[in-house]
Amino acid sequence: MLLTAGGYVLPSGTLTAVMLVTVVVGTTAALLAWRERQEPGAVPLTAMLAGQVWWSVFFVFEFRAGTFAGKVFYSDIQWLGVVVIPVAWLLFALEYTGRDHYVRPRYVALLSVVPVVTVVLAATNASHDLLYLDTELVTEAGRQVLDRTGGPWYWVITGYTYLLGLLGSIPLLGLVRSDALPFRGQSLGLLVGTLAPWASNVLFLAGAVPVPSLDPTPVFFAVSGVAYLGAITRFRLLGTSPSANHRARRLVFERMREGAVVVDRHDYVVDLNEQAAEILDVDPREVLGSPAAEVIPRYEQLPEEGRASRHLTLGEGLQSRQYDATVTAVADFHDRSLGGVVSFHDVSDHLRRQQRLEVLNRVLRHNIRTETNLIYGNADLMDAEGAHVDAVKEGAMRIEAISDKARDVIDIFERGRQPGQSLMLTTVVEECIEEISDEYPTVTVDLEFGSGGDFADGPDAVDAADTADGASTDDPDDAAVSPVVTSVLKNVVENAAEHNTAADPWVRVRATCTEGVVEIRVADNGPGISDHERTALDRGNETPLDHGSGLGLWLIAWGTELADGDLTIDDRDGGGTVVTVRVPRIAAGSL
Incomplete structure (x- = not known):
């Protein structure tokens, strides 16, 4: 017992x-x-x-x-x-x-x-x-x-x-x-x-x-x-x-499309997901424990408490991205602050769509209205004097040209939504040059593959040492590019030829291939691109008092962007413009 x-x-x-x-x-x-x-x-x-x-x-x-x-x-x-x-x-x-x-x-x-x-x-x-x-x-x-x-x-x-x-x-x-x-x-x-x-x-x-x-x-x-x-x-x-x-919540945090950075109440970075590391271009192992102001640009301008957002632009030029930086406060059960989560929502596509709509709206409301008014005005004079028939025809042709540009814009947007397609670089360039040469026979259009060139001495000058970023060049015959490049190149060369008022007008096109990039440089000896055109393009939108004269430059910029490329516009020594388009190279037959 x-x-x-x-x-x-x-x-x-x-x-x-x-x-x-x-x-x-x-x-x-x-x-x-x-x-x-x-x-x-x-x-x-x-x-x-x-x-x-x-x-x-x-x-x-x-x-x-x-x-x-x-x-x-x-x-x-x-x-x-x-x-x-x-x-x-x-x-x-x-x-x-x-x-x-x-x-x-x-x-x-x-x-x-x-x-x-x-x-x-x-x-x-x-x-x-x-x-x-x-x-x-x-x-x-x-x-x-x-x-x-x-x-x-x-x-x-x-x-x-x-x-x-x-x-x-x-x-x-x-x-x-x-x-x-x-x-x-x-x-x-x-x-x-x-x-x-x-x-x-x-x-x-x-x-x-x-x-x-x-x-x-x-x-x-x-x-x-x-x-x-x-x-x-x-x-x-x-x-x-x-x-x-537990794993799913962590997985959602790590793989969410938005970048997220967790900061403590003392504004030190304690966690961030893969998307945030890519957006901020940092190594998570190096920034954890660092002050948030050293990791997040303009962090001090973000609100300290509650939930609010600020517009943030990261990167430069066409490669820049726009984000809504949102701060969400994190508190314990006693409503004491523990820190916050800074999330980055990419609004670049939204803003660019808005930009495109603004430009198209301006063209439809301003340019076409102006040309229509001219047609009506000249038509009245023609009835009275019979001497303005040519002006009426020119106005109608300008309206037709604007319409054509609008169709080109729609075309590149459609091509940009069709991944997995490519065209041979040589075909794109040669067909473009042939078309522009036929349309503008008084302009000398020169084409060259595989070398650089500073375009300093006229249509026949060649400087083989000036290649893209000093890289060695490859044979362009086996290189392919996005179909969007067709519209981009056509408009670059057409603009250079159409607005060239020199006594001996010429346009030079050089296509250079490196291991991963195709660079197309188009130079002319024309009057150059006006400052207000460049201002609107650099700013990314138009205003009622500061806008471009048409759709050509916007089409070039948007098309280069859709091709994941980079666009630069420089003044040429001696007069004229050099437009450089760099896009990813696609190996022939890879698609």
Whole structure:
């Protein structure tokens, strides 16, 4: 018999029966967990339940053993199950909540160092006093039980066990507040199953149990088994798992289309996703922990609290991108500031579409209206004097030209939405030159492949040393470009020829191929491009008082942009203009 609280005598057979139930329940739960071993956390949960069953079985053997040596043996062998439980519990909690990146062989090996040492010390306890200082048989309620006094390592493994138990419980506590009923039920069942034997062990260590020499922890494994069975069967512990939540949220943060930078309340960068690193052109490993003002341009102009946005332009020229930089405050449950998230929403395409609409609107409302008024005015004069027929015809032709340009704009937009197509560079350039030469026979159009040139000395000058960025040139015959380049090049050469008022007008076209870039340079000896045309193009939009004369330059700029290229316009020494278009080179036959 065994004395319990209040002096009640519990028969030893009853204790054995209770432990048998504990073993059966624990084994059943372990088998159910093992059956779902493909689910996150199932294998560690099986190991933890097996450890509890192991401890319970040899606890009964120790209790019923009739000799001192037998009791000591069964007491020592229980450590195999004891040390498995906290390690398996922590691994289960990590996998179950989606933090499985910590469940790696090297981490498991580190977690197992203290348990392995404990098992070794238990097996060799007779030769040292590290695990137990003293072991003796005492008689309580007419039955002999072991009374063991813990040594230094006993308290090490005890503290280690409670530490792992606490660490494993922390992520589960977060699920208690989950909106999903199954997750709340699962986490509560797991916490109850863990706290029951944990509390009984604390009472045992404090000497607050009916039999001070007998650890009742295995008895409370019956409560654990029932709680785990309820979590598995009632709340589908291994059928509905929150393991994806943690990883999914991190994945959304890392792969979201918007760039996001997390800053703390002291304005230091503590996290950023891949998109933000690309937008800001930084290495995450180098900027984490740096002041946000050193990482985010004009950071000091962003609002400090709440949610607001500021327009931000990053990059230069046609390669620049526009972003709405939005700051979202992050606070704790007490509404105390923890920092914020700076997100970058790319509005470049939206602004460029708006820009295009503004230009087209200006052309339709201003240029066409002006030309129409001229036609009506000259028509009235023609009725009166009969001398303005040519002016009427010219106005009509200008309207037709504007219409043609508008169609070209629509054409390049359509081509830009058709990826996977290409045209041979030589075909594009030669057909363009032939068409412009036929249209403007008084203009000398010179074409050259494979060399640079500064265009300084007229149509026949060649300077082979001046290549694109000093790079060696390749044969253009096997190079291909985006179909959009056709409209771009045609308009560049046409503008150079149409507006050339020199006595001996000429246009030179040179196409240079390097490893990854095609550079087309078009020079002329005409009057050049006016400042207000360039101003509108550089600014990226037009105003009622400052706008271009038509669609030609805009078509060139938009087409180069759609081809992922770069456009530069320079004055030529001696008069005229040099327009350089650089676009990605596509190997012939690659598409």
